[in-house]
Amino acid sequence: MTRRQRHDDRYTRRDLLQRAAILAGTGVALDLWSLRAHVLAAPGTRPAPIGNLLIVQGVDAESLDPHVTTSGASKGMMWAMYDKLLERSADMKIIPWLATQWRVVGETTWELKLRDNVYFHNGEKFGAEHVRDTIMRFKNPGIRNVYAGQLRPVRDVQIVNPLTVRIHTDGPFALLAEVLSIYCEILPKAITGGEVDPTRRAIGTGPYKFTEWLPGQRMVMDFAERPHFSGQPRVRRLVWRPVSEAATRLVELKTGAAHLITPVDPIQVPELEATKNVDVIAFRQLSSQIVVLNSLKVRQFQDARVRQALNHATDVDTLIRTVMRGAAYRLGSAFGPGIPGYDDALRPYAFEPDRARQLLSEAGFRDGFEVTLFSPEGRYLNDRLASEAIAAMWTRVGVRTRVQVMDWSPFVQGVLGKTHDAFFFQQVGVLLDATVSINFDSERKGAAWQGYHNEEANRLIQDAVKTMDAGRRNDMYKRLNQIVYRESPWVFLWNQQGVYAKQKRVAGWTPHVDGIIRLGDISLS
């Protein structure tokens, strides 16, 4: 017995160590970087849907409840079954979807005309009541919806007639159409009334209806018998599978076990391009790769000249060419094309180390200073490598930089606790309002706000949300972008390249720049 116990202890410890090593080695590879596309097709005669389309993504859906899912991978799956009131075209313009027209009828009222002859997969006819009930559910504080705040200004949904609703808001709410084109998938009464649990069964108005979900294994959808207003679907069955290992995804595509895969590591692109019957589709992502400078922690960063100096000290073009192997697009200011307020007149900071030294000296830091640049590892493409290269560049102009690499969890804690001197980061978020307010508004001091302060920026952010005129609002965001460019609370790096790979027989599909799959007219030839 004692001999046996000794054995047992020894192996158990070893076993635990072994397991810990495996877990540590695996790292945080499951990034939620996903991809998508969609084209609004003309309704009308529809060819019979054919074939099974197999889509392999890096992660599975978190839930079947569309108001709870947050990852791009989940949203792609949800949007094949559920429709929103408005949609986005591939270049992110807002387009009609379940709502055919939307207009502002007063400072605090929007009117939406709804599409007729739309049915849920359980046979319910879509109408104004569904819009009211769904919006109320989206706002319900009892639902674990982390985006509920996006519709907080909505006070009430008034049913004018079965195909017209008026949405009343507390104060002017200019971003309603933007929000409705991204959030708030419309649900049937079966779900809003509590009769069907949306985490078990999906019932939408989308071109595909829910068949089964085996978490971690596959989600299956079949074409809805009733033609969808978009002209979809062109395939009979969709099968979505999560495969976390990039090399495995690639082999699945090459061997025909997948028709569309995402994400694709840029390192795999040459191999895929050399493969017959495979297309590689690259696009410029919306998310901004940046270095955030924390002026709460490093007093030198409070001086705009120091922040500008670091922009001049960073040779972004070389980083893109070497570290990123060309799989990135240089960012001139805080945001790239596709985001409201983007201004292509803002030229990227030139790589001028001498100018950087001069600015540091003007700011009173001729002898430089020391700083730690925090970086996650494996979260963003080549994050550690890029951080190390940036640190070397900064050190060359006198800002002696040490890199500290961290696991994602403590890294995020540092971001939220605002304890990192500076950090390598990817700013996501399609809605500019949410993104700028958590970054630049010193009154809201959101998650990614790290000490930046500018009264005019605050005012622009807060006023833009209430400016109903889209043109004027865009100008305000443009002005904000100019201020942020000049004062550079970040070092602006790049928009990463998103890559999909598909079999050549997959036709009629375009990726969206927000990286969420919209199937559009996708078909199999």
Next chain:
Amino acid sequence: MGRFLIQRLVHLVWVLLAVSILVFLLIHMSGDPIRLLTPLDAKPEDVERVRALYGLDQPIPVQYVRFLRGALRGDLGESFRYQRPAFELVMQRLPATALLALVTLGLTITVGIPVGLWIGARAGHAVDWVISLVTFVFISLPSFWLGVLLILLFADRLRLLPASGFESPAHLVLPCLTLSIYTSGLITRIVRADVSDVLRQDFIRTARAKGVGERTVLGHHALRNALISTVTVLGLQLGNLLGGSVVVESVFAWPGVGWLMLQGIQTRDLPLVRAVVLVVGTAFVLINLIVDMLYLYLDPRIRYDHSG
């Protein structure tokens, strides 16, 4: 014997209690779960509201007591990420992991024991050197590398087997091969070492002197003695495999417990991680109990009641 069993089951309760506290503390110490669950562009007020919905706004001891109360009623809580009962999620994934574990175990036994016995009887010969070297390589190969290599060879190059998934018996081959290359190597080495040790002992010489056939000497005397440590290691390996091979499951997109746990850990999905650890911990303790029972059969000198 009865007393021994009861002791072991009481032991199980303590182990699970300790493990649950440890998981609780580790998850909380390694970062705020809610901030990893919610996207960074969520508004702070939404984050706080959702924190309260998950009960994560309560002090940690209160959260733990709540969990214990639920656990006593058989409720291990709802996964933060999947919004489904955590226990249900684990049980859904367990069959895939169990299948992989049992087939791997079967392969390991059918390959490892005969080969170990064979080379154990030929210790020092060329064949022993060669096979020992091969098994040494087998146990040294990292499984993520081996898994990808097998995919590239059998799925990509030869097009003989599917690369990933859980659809048909063919999907089982590569993950099982990846896992059993390590375990077979390990068992071969253990059986070989024990058999070659036993064969040098006096009672074997006596048996041979009595004219007992070589087959009986090996099969009955040598193997039976070698099986004590083999069964110990097999039991531990089975426990390991039931815990889910995180690496193999994620390389082959095998929808098992290990992959589920990895996702749980990455998103600090406390109820999910806790449920996986408790279910796997229970399996581990029960397997050890079975192994202890097997000793009684393998070595009649072992008596548990006297040793207390």
